[in-house]
Amino acid sequence: MIRDLKGFKDTVRVEDISEEEGMHLVFEDMPGLLSDIDEYRVRSPIVGEVFLCRVNRDVHLRGEVRASIRLICHRCLESYIQKIHTTFSYILVPSLPGIRKIALDTEDMETSTYDGVEIQLGKIFREQILLQIPMRHLCKEDCKGICPGCGANLNREECRCQKESLDSQFSPLKRLLA
Ligand SMILES: [Zn+2]
Ligand SMILES: [Zn+2]
Structure with a gap:
């Protein structure tokens, strides 16, 4: 059967x-x-x-x-x-x-x-x-996972950590405070 x-x-x-x-x-x-x-x-x-x-x-x-x-x-x-x-x-x-x-x-x-x-x-x-x-x-x-710094999905996006730290270094506020 x-x-x-x-x-x-x-x-x-x-x-x-x-x-x-x-x-x-x-x-x-x-x-x-x-x-x-x-x-x-x-x-x-x-x-x-x-x-x-x-x-x-x-x-x-x-x-x-x-x-x-x-x-x-x-x-x-x-x-x-x-x-x-x-x-x-x-x-x-x-x-x-x-x-x-x-x-x-x-x-x-x-x-x-x-x-x-x-x-x-x-x-x-x-x-x-x-x-x-x-x-x-x-x-x-x-x-590639997620960048712990900027949260970018590294399969699709570039990590922004480096860029952000450079930007803040030259931000007007930073300069004023320096
Ligand atoms: Zn994945
Ligand atoms: Zn990052």
Whole structure:
């Protein structure tokens, strides 16, 4: 059974995943995924896709997500768009109370746990988006920032500090007081 959903489902019940064919979900938008983070303004639908398959009680998940988020540059304080596009894969292992989990070591897949009943898709998509946003928000690598003296945005304007100090040096008031 392959399902193609337009609306976003935050969780998927493992028993709904077909053992033969797995499950394929496409989301044209995942509203609210980042709405609790005031700093991030989502500028376009968050588009995502996942393939899920059951291997005994484990769930193998492969996915992709795209989004555009408006951020404020930490250096020049102008807003800019951070584009996000990432693919990811997980092996989800049930962690049931009282049952010891055997850690899986795989090279290219991240191993994580689920409660044995539901896969928290929303949480996984959110985590993947957040991983793509650098700690330091920069509109561009070489953003010149703001001059602490005159407040000029040095990406667009010349610093006025030098000029202002020269002007004040030769201002009539200065001369009178000198
Ligand atoms: Zn900047
Ligand atoms: Zn300046």
